[in-house]
Amino acid sequence: MRHWLALLVAATTSVVLIALLVPMALLIRAVAENGAMSRATAAAESVNVAVGTPDLELAVQHVARPVTVFLPDGRTLGAPAPRSDAVRLAATGRSVTAEAPGGREVLSSAQSADGTVVIRVFVGDAELARGVREAWGALLALGLALVVLGILLADRLALAVTRPVDGLARVSHRLAGGDLAARAEPGGPPEVRSVALALNHLAGRIGDLLAAERESAADLSHRLRTPLTGLRLDAESLRDPEEAARVGARVDALERAVSAVITDARRRTADRASCDAAAVVRDRVRFWSVLAEDQGREVTVSLPAGELPVAVGEGDLAACVDALLGNVFAHTPEEVPFSVRLERRPGGAGLTVSDAGPGFDATLLRRGGSGGGSTGLGLDIARRTAESSGGSLTVSSAPEGGAVVELVLCVPEADGS
Known part of the structure; x- marks a missing residue:
């Protein structure tokens, strides 16, 4: 936009100039020519007054320009010049200005006792254009300076407009990424300030609607606790102990799921959290390593030295790692090794979980799909976690045939960005 405004101002200024x-x-140029012709006419007049006197030849010699006097008897005084048609016309008693090779000639006639005397004053092209090129050069320089000044002023004015617009674009991208705390700083022209205020109002309204939706979901989930309690009582009243234990376990699992829904619904997902990915991954791998040891699985872990901050909450990243490792244990036979690698990358971190099992079924790549009786939401949880930070998730097959899940997590944005 700045370039277009600068181009528009340059074109407009050029046309005006x-x-x-x-x-x-x-x-x-006309003034220079008129000045030269006026000086030539004055020289001709100074010679004209000496016509008919003995001082005519002396007057011709004192004129500081080429002057020729054509006498009635055919003789000439002063600078030699041809007797042109203009000279013959001036001999009839008329004053004439005519073009001549290399300039112009000013012809003035005067009467003497012997007849008509014609006085010719020659004005060269150099005298006619004296000072014109210099003046034109000064005008050209002035015009270029005005064009450059106009472009600079237009660029400053365009910057005052485009800078707030760029800020609005950045805030809108942050809102689209889930950062509902992002707000635009009103600035620039009144129209741009109005858009910024409207965007801030929209962001606040979206936050309010999401908060209301989360509360509604939490309330709805909370209402399920009453029938769950009744279902638990019914399970405990069963006469078959094994059947009662089986139904009770299902009720416990359902109650844990409802509790997780309530917790997730009340979580303030609009706030962009961050955590140390190295610490979280190290802790979750240590937790799953106990089960891996029981199943005879070899675990390979590669973690970077020092902290590795990412734009994901600690709880979300822990749930993501648990989901990926849980998939390994759920969909690969015992004694199948797996590896967890966390590495630094430009702008974030890369988390790779791979195993030497049979690989992924295509149904696992869809939300809700499952190839082994699970909910099928593990990969979807990992995908949403990666995308919430601005990253991505990819699933591929290892060269030896196992599955490879790779998450790209972005670093937290700086405050005020």
Whole structure:
């Protein structure tokens, strides 16, 4: 936008300057020519007054320009010049200005006792254009300076408009990424300030609606506790102990799921959290390593030295790692090794979980799909976790045939960005 405004101002300024400077340049040339012709006429008049006197030849010699006097008897005084048609016309008693090779000639006639005397004063092209090129050069420099000044001013004004617009674009991208705390700083022209205020109002309204939706989901989930309690009582009243234990276990699992829904619904997902990915991954791998040891699985762990901050909450990242490792244990036979690698990458971190099992079924790549009786939401949880930080998730097959899940997690944005 800045370039377009600068181009528009340059074109407009150029048109205006051309409309002003071209007539001014022509006027300067006309003034220079008129000045030269006036000086030539004055020289001719100074010689004219000496016609008919003995001082005519002396007057011709004192004129500081080429002057020729054509006498009635055919003789000439002063600079030699041809007797042109203009000279013959002036001999009839008329004053004539005519074009001549290399300039112009000013012809003035005067009467003497022997007849008509014609005085010719020659004005060269150099004298006619004296000072014109210098004046035109000054006008051209002035025009270029005005164009450059106009472009600089237009660029400053465009920057005052585009900077707030760029800020609005950045805030809108942050809102689209889930950062509902992002707000635009009103600035620039009144129209841009109005858009910024409207965007801030929209962001606040979206936050309110999401908060209301989360509360509604939490309330709805909370209402399920009453029938769950009744279902638990019914399970405990069963006479078959094994059947009662089986139904009770299902009720416990359902109650844990409802509790997780309530917790997730009340979580303030609009706030962009961050955590140390190295610490979280290290802790979750240590937790799953106990089960891996029981199943005879070899675990390979590669973690970077020091902290590795990512734009994901600690609980979300822990749930993501648990989901990926849980998939390994759920969909691969015992004694199948797996590896967890966390590495630094430009702008974030890369988390790779791979195993030497049979690989992924295509149904696992869809939300809710499952190839082994699970809910099928593990990969979806990992995908949402990665995308919430601005990253991504990819699933591929290892060269030896196992599954490879790779998450790209972005670093937290700096405050005020």
